[in-house]
Each structure stands twice: as structure tokens, then as C-alpha cells.
Amino acid sequence: MxxxxxxxxxxxxxxxxxxxxxxxxxxxxxxxxxxxxxxxxxxxxxxxxxxxxxxxxxxxxxxxxxxxxxxxxxxxxxxxxxxxxxxxxxxxxxxxxxxxxxxxxxxxxxxxVSWHKLLGGKFKIPRHDFILWLAVLGRLTTMDRLWAPNLDRRCVLCGGLAMESHSHLFFDCSFARRCLVVLKQGVRFPWLHRGWEQDVLWASRRWRGKHLLNAAYRALFASIVYGIWA
Structure with a gap:
């Protein structure tokens, strides 16, 4: 770390x-x-x-x-x-x-901060929580945060349709949205994209507490963010 x-x-x-x-x-x-x-x-x-x-x-x-x-x-x-x-x-x-x-x-x-409730829980995977923590803080090394001559800042996941940023990757990017669609079909993941900051706020309010299902959703959310970034 x-x-x-x-x-x-x-x-x-x-x-x-x-x-x-x-x-x-x-x-x-x-x-x-x-x-x-x-x-x-x-x-x-x-x-x-x-x-x-x-x-x-x-x-x-x-x-x-x-x-x-x-x-x-x-x-x-x-x-x-x-x-x-x-x-x-x-x-x-x-x-x-x-x-x-x-x-x-x-x-x-x-x-x-309300979003701290998204970290941890029965099914937590430390490296997933760690990347989610950086993503919420806006501290991942996305292209929009890099400054170099002639640097192509377009997102490689969606074929360069937009600049790579936290809000784009989670989940404005067409690739990320397709991942969510597959996930929602497979495990009935209750998700409606509202914009990254609103997504984090909604999830932290909806999936709080020690209920087993909420803990599973928190872990799943962290794994999605980790998977897209990794």
C-alpha cells in the first residue's frame, strides 16, 4: 500500500x-x-x-x-x-x-462522511475497499489528472469516446454500463446510475447496517469499481 x-x-x-x-x-x-x-x-x-x-x-x-x-x-x-x-x-x-x-x-x-459505511463488512475484500476509497476521494490516477505533452486522455475502455475521469469510469462509460447490465441480469443488482457522486451517496444510504444482503451489495459495489479500474 x-x-x-x-x-x-x-x-x-x-x-x-x-x-x-x-x-x-x-x-x-x-x-x-x-x-x-x-x-x-x-x-x-x-x-x-x-x-x-x-x-x-x-x-x-x-x-x-x-x-x-x-x-x-x-x-x-x-x-x-x-x-x-x-x-x-x-x-x-x-x-x-x-x-x-x-x-x-x-x-x-x-x-x-456517509460513504464510509460502504467500506468493510462481512464480505469485504481489502484491495477492493481500498480502490473504492481512492475512487470516492477522486484520487485514482485517471487520465484527466495527468499532465504531459501529447498525452491522449481519452478512455480506452469505450474506444476514446470521452476523457477518462472518475465520473466517466463510474459509470458514464459505455463499457462500465454494459458491465452493470450483465451484473443486474445475473444477480438482480438494484442499481440506477445517477452520476458518480450521487451513486456513492445513494449506495451509502441504501446499503448501510449489518444486514447480510446489504453487506453483500456493498462488497459487490466495491468489486465493480475495482474490476473497472484494475
């Missing part, structure tokens, strides 16, 4: 989705992946807090107080001659002074 979103560590290219977006809760349109930076800071601050509290149950805290701080505090300790790891720990202490916990609590949240 890292290489797909950010082209890998050894190649240049634009990221499809920002890390901030990825780390948002699913209800806010993210993947709910925890920020490694915040987790690391939280774990270090937990140890700092134990030092500040002079935790009597911790042998490590007792050692730090006696052999490292030597009756000083983390605020007055001179880190010039301290080991590298200790310097990092003391540096993190500045986050407490800056009111990190308060700032995190007061940080504005993104608005909830």
Missing part, C-alpha cells in the same frame, strides 16, 4: 493521498491508521510522566532519578553531555510545555 500511495522510497512522484488523510478515522474519510509519530510521542511522554510522578513501582524511574537527573528535573536537566536517546526524551518534554494534550483535544475534526 505504501508503494501504491507514495510511489515507493526510491522513485519520485506525487502522493495519491496525504498521510494526514490516511490517518483520519474512517468516519471522517480516512483509513483509521494510527499516526506513527503521535504513537511514538505518546509512548515517550508516558515514560516522562512516570518520571515526573516518581513512580515508586518502576526500577527504571528510580535509576533515572538517582543516576541521571541527580535531584534535577526534566525541565532543568542539561542534556549537553547526555546520551542521544536521553536527549530525544528531554526534547519530547517540550510537548508537555506546549500543551500537546490540550492541542490534540481541541484540534478540529473533519466532518463525518
Amino acid at each position: 505504501r508503494s501504491f500511495l507514495w510511489t515507493g522510497s526510491n522513485r519520485s512522484g506525487h502522493a495519491k493521498v496525504s498521510w494526514a488523510q490516511v490517518c483520519k478515522p474512517t468516519e471522517e474519510g480516512g483509513l483509521g491508521i494510527r499516526s506513527v509519530l503521535l504513537m511514538n510521542q505518546a509512548l515517550i511522554l508516558k515514560q516522562v510522566w512516570r518520571i515526573l510522578q516518581e513512580d515508586p513501582r518502576s526500577i527504571w524511574v528510580a535509576w533515572v532519578l538517582r543516576h541521571r537527573l541527580r535531584h534535577q528535573t526534566v525541565w532543568t536537566f542539561n542534556v549537553a553531555s547526555a546520551p542521544w536517546l536521553w536527549k530525544k526524551l528531554i526534547k519530547i518534554c517540550s510537548l508537555l510545555k506546549d500543551g500537546l494534550v490540550y492541542r490534540l483535544a481541541m484540534e478540529p475534526h473533519s466532518p463525518r
